[in-house]
Structure formats: structure tokens, C-alpha cells
Amino acid sequence: MPRIPAEPLDLLLLPTWLVPVEPAGVVLKNHALGIRDGRIVLIAPREEADQYLANETRDLSGMLLAPGLVNAHGHAAMTLFRGLADDLPLMTWLREHVWPAESRWVDEAFIKAGTELAIAEQLQSGITCFSDMYFFPEVVSQLAHKHGIRAQITIPVLNFSIPGARDADEALRKGVALFDDLKHHPRLSIAFGPHAPYSVGDDKLESIRTLVAEMDIGIHMHVHETANEVEEAMREYGERPLARLARLQLLGPRFQAVHMTQVNDDDIALLVEHNCSVIHCPESNLKLASGFCPVERLWEAGVNVAIGTDGAASNNDLDLLGETRTAALVAKAVSGSATALNAHRALRMATLNGARALGLDDHTGSIEVGKFADLVAFDLSRLPQQPVYDPVSQLIYSCSRDCVRHVWVAGKHLLDDRQLTRMDEEQLIATAQEWGNKIGSKH
Ligand SMILES: CSC[C@H]1O[C@@H](n2cnc3c(O)ncnc32)[C@H](O)[C@@H]1O
Numbered sequence: 163m164p165r166i167p168a169e170p171l172d173l174l175l176l177p178t179w180l181v182p183v184e185p186a187g188v189v190l191k192n193h194a195l196g197i198r199d200g201r202i203v204l205i206a207p208r209e210e211a212d213q214y215l216a217n218e219t220r221d222l223s224g225m226l227l228a229p230g231l232v233n234a235h236g237h238a239a240m241t242l243f244r245g246l247a248d249d250l251p252l253m254t255w256l257r258e259h260v261w262p263a264e265s266r267w268v269d270e271a272f273i274k275a276g277t278e279l280a281i282a283e284q285l286q287s288g289i290t291c292f293s294d295m296y297f298f299p300e301v302v303s304q305l306a307h308k309h310g311i312r313a314q315i316t317i318p319v320l321n322f323s324i325p326g327a328r329d330a331d332e333a334l335r336k337g338v339a340l341f342d343d344l345k346h347h348p349r350l351s352i353a354f355g356p357h358a359p360y361s362v363g364d365d366k367l368e369s370i371r372t373l374v375a376e377m378d379i380g381i382h383m384h385v386h387e388t389a390n391e392v393e394e395a396m397r398e399y400g401e402r403p404l405a406r407l408a409r410l411q412l413l414g415p416r417f418q419a420v421h422m423t424q425v426n427d428d429d430i431a432l433l434v435e436h437n438c439s440v441i442h443c444p445e446s447n448l449k450l451a452s453g454f455c456p457v458e459r460l461w462e463a464g465v466n467v468a469i470g471t472d473g474a475a476s477n478n479d480l481d482l483l484g485e486t487r488t489a490a491l492v493a494k495a496v497s498g499s500a501t502a503l504n505a506h507r508a509l510r511m512a513t514l515n516g517a518r519a520l521g522l523d524d525h526t527g528s529i530e531v532g533k534f535a536d537l538v539a540f541d542l543s544r545l546p547q548q549p550v551y552d553p554v555s556q557l558i559y560s561c562s563r564d565c566v567r568h569v570w571v572a573g574k575h576l577l578d579d580r581q582l583t584r585m586d587e588e589q590l591i592a593t594a595q596e597w598g599n600k601i602g603s604k605h
């Protein structure tokens with residue numbers, strides 16, 4: 163029996179279906195959810211809701227209320243490179259197109275315009291928390307703070323100079339200062355973002371290991387993205403990249419291995435031994451023909467697998483619901499089993515597993531009393547979603563991000579009936595078009 167709050171609720175939500183994700187597989191019909199001070203304080207059958215005073219009540223009839231989606235890997239400002247270089251394999255795309263474009267265009271103004279576009283697109287897609295691996299993390303953190311979304315912001319580290327840092331040492335120094343500034347922030351967290359095993363040397367990885375031991379934060383890294391990466395590492399180091407990271411003592415429960423399309427039994431044993439998370443980006447892997455992450459084998463081994471869109475230049479959208487559907491479909495094809503990654507597990511991957519990968523599962527990722535009210539309401543009342551037998555199946559297999567009607571982050575209503583409440587959509591479009599014209603005319 164829920165405790166009746168003494169003070170009025172800030173907000174009472176009345177959805178047709180409430181899918182908490184934890185406990186797994188549960189769908190609550192005609193329940194009410196109460197929010198106070200940004201947190202979930204009540205989940206109870208609708209008929210009990212009359213007992214609660216609320217400053218505001220929202221009828222969400224025909225809607226499914228779920229935890230906000232967690233986009234566990236992306237490069238937010240790359241929205242401005244969307245469609246710039248398509249239909250290429252990873253290393254051609256990166257070395258011949260993306261890295262030259264980044265050195266030509268990326269500055270603080272680019273990061274501001276691209277990241278705001280990404281935050282808006284992600285809110286419209288039901289994403290309440292994103293992980294960013296890109297340049298000028300101090301600018302990204304100011305924007306995530308301003309616009310009310312939750313984020314893990316990673317400190318970019320590469321062997322060479324990058325926009326915003328002359329070398330890796332400067333990037334790390336700035337990263338430590340940003341961590342100090344944000345360590346008590348309720349929505350923002352910092353992790354290290356060494357780009358990939360092939361682009362970061364042992365000396366820099368050792369510096370990161372030393373810092374992580376003091377700071378207790380995550381490490382977020384592209385790992386085993388392609389077969390070529392593993393083959394080259396075998397030639398250069400005589401070991402697979404994940405084994406090298408284990409030897410350098412980088413692996414642990416806060417290690418987030420992005421991609422992992424090349425996985426053998428030894429890799430799985432390392433991921434299990436160190437309790438690492440894997441972040442699966444199926445659409446980027448399909449588009450760059452990088453390979454397939456064997457999510458079913460990882461799940462059977464007990465590895466936490468989350469989902470990310472990757473950047474808009476290799477996807478080409480920040481649609482985590484679409485990504486989750488792709489993940490569910492590809493898992494069936496790769497494992498040869500139609501029972502692989504069912505709809506409930508797919509939703510868990512896109513929410514609670516993402517929060518766990520980012521070390522945020524005490525705060526977000528499921529609808530539980532005490533967690534932040536990071537929520538999304540999907541509209542299942544329209545024609546393409548009829549009839550509804552299993553609302554979670556409908557969400558994963560027949561909804562698109564057009565079904566997203568409302569988004570709350572820490573109880574703040576950031577998307578109200580499909581409208582951004584704190585961002586000017588027309589201005590965002592105009593700014594993106596200006597950048598597109600400038601970049602396109604020189605490309
Ligand atoms: C450390 S800043 C991020 C760096 O990563 C590049 N990038 C974007 N997508 C991918 C990918 O799928 N694999 C490898 N690198 C990627 C991005 O352009 C930045 O340079």
C-alpha cells in the first residue's frame with residue numbers, strides 16, 4: 163500500500179499503460195504516477211489517485227508511459243555533418259572525410275549549434291539522457307545544463323591535437339577541471355573518452371587509468387568496431403585490443419565498450435570478469451558495414467548491453483526507438499533465433515541497461531519510487547498502432563519516434579504535446595541550415 167504524501171504532488175500523470183522496466187516484463191494498466199521535486203514519489207492504481215492532491219494533473223489516455231530513453235553513445239554536434247559523407251567504410255569515412263571536416267569546421271560555435279540541434283532532436287525522440295564523445299566538453303556541459311537534459315559528457319583523448327586541446331595532456335587537465343566543476347551536478351556526469359585503441363597510445367591510457375583510480379568515473383571508448391581494427395592490433399601489438407586494455411588495467415565495471423562487433427570467447431570472458439558494459443550501435447555498424455555485435459551471446463553470458471545511435475554522420479539520425487527496433491531485428495538475424503531480444507528486453511536495453519552502463523542506474527532508467535522523473539509518453543492511440551494486444555510490442559515494432567508526445571527530465575516538461583518547451587525549433591532549423599550552406603559550399 164503506497165504511503166500518501168503529506169504535501170500536494172507537483173504533477174500527477176494518468177497514462178493508460180505504465181511500463182516501469184523494473185520489475186522486468188511488467189505492464190501496469192490504468193495506474194497513476196506522482197512527481198514531487200523532480201522525483202517519482204508515487205505509483206498506484208488509478209482509483210487510488212483521487213486521494214492525492216496535485217498542483218497539475220495530466221490525462222495521458224491512449225499513451226504508454228515509459229522511462230526516458232538513454233542514448234548511451236553519440237557525438238552530438240556531428241548532427242551538422244549529417245549526410246556529408248555517406249556509403250563509405252569506417253576508415254575511409256573517418257580519415258578522408260570526417261577528420262578533415264572536423265579540423266576545418268569544429269570550433270565552439272560549431273559545437274554550440276550542433277549540440278543544440280542534437281539535444282532538440284533527442285528530446286523529440288524520447289531521449290532523456292545521452293552520452294557524448296566529442297570536442298569542447300565544457301561547452302556541451304553548459305548546453306546540457308541550460309536545456310535541462312541529462313548527460314554523460316566524455317573527455318576526448320586522441321594521440322593527436324584536437325579542437326579545444328593541443329594534446330592529450332591538455333585534454334586530460336581540462337577534463338579534470340570540468341569534473342571538479344560538475345561533481346555535484348544533479349544531471350551531468352563526466353567520463354573519459356579515449357577515442358579507440360588504434361588512436362590512443364599506452365602512455366595516455368596509463369594516465370587515464372591513474373586518474374580514474376582517483377576520480378572513480380567511467381571510461382567510454384570505441385572498441386573492436388571492425389575486423390580490420392582487430393587484425394591491425396594483432397600485427398602491431400600481438401594481442402586483441404580488448405586484451406591490451408585488460409593488460410593496461412583499464413577494464414572494470416565503469417568501462418563502456420562501444421561497438422564490439424568482433425567478439426570471441428576470450429573477449430566475452432574478459433567482459434564478464436571485469437563486469438564491463440557493451441554499447442551496441444547497430445545502425446552505424448550496418449551503414450559502415452562494420453559488422454554485427456552478438457548481443458544474444460553477450461546477454462546469455464550476463465554482459466550488460468546498452469544501445470547508442472552513434473553520431474548523425476554515420477546513422478543518420480538520433481532516433482533511439484528506431485535503433486532499438488533495429489537492434490531487436492538484427493539480433494534475431496545474427497543469432498538465427500526469432501526469440502532473441504524480445505520487445506521487453508529491447509526496451510530494457512534502451513533504458514535501464516543504458517543507465518547502468520553510464521553508472522546512473524540509481525537515478526534513472528526505470529520508473530521506480532525515489533528515481534528522477536525522467537519519463538516519456540508514447541501515443542499508441544493512432545491508426546498505425548491499432549489494435550493493441552501488447553503495448554510494449556507495439557512500442558518496439560510498430561511505433562516510430564512520431565509517437566513521442568511528452569518528455570520529462572527530472573520532472574521538468576521539456577516536450578509538451580510534441581512541442582519543445584525551452585528551445586526554439588525554427589531558430590534551430592535556421593542555424594543548422596546556415597551551417598549546412600557554409601560547409602556544403604566548401605565540400
Ligand atoms: C574523441 S572525439 C570523437 C571522434 O570520434 C569520431 N567518430 C565518430 N563516429 C565514430 C565511429 O563510429 N568510430 C570511430 N570514430 C568515430 C568523431 O568523428 C571524432 O573525431
Ligand SMILES: [Zn+2]
Pocket residue numbers: 235236237384420472473
Ligand atoms: Zn562513435
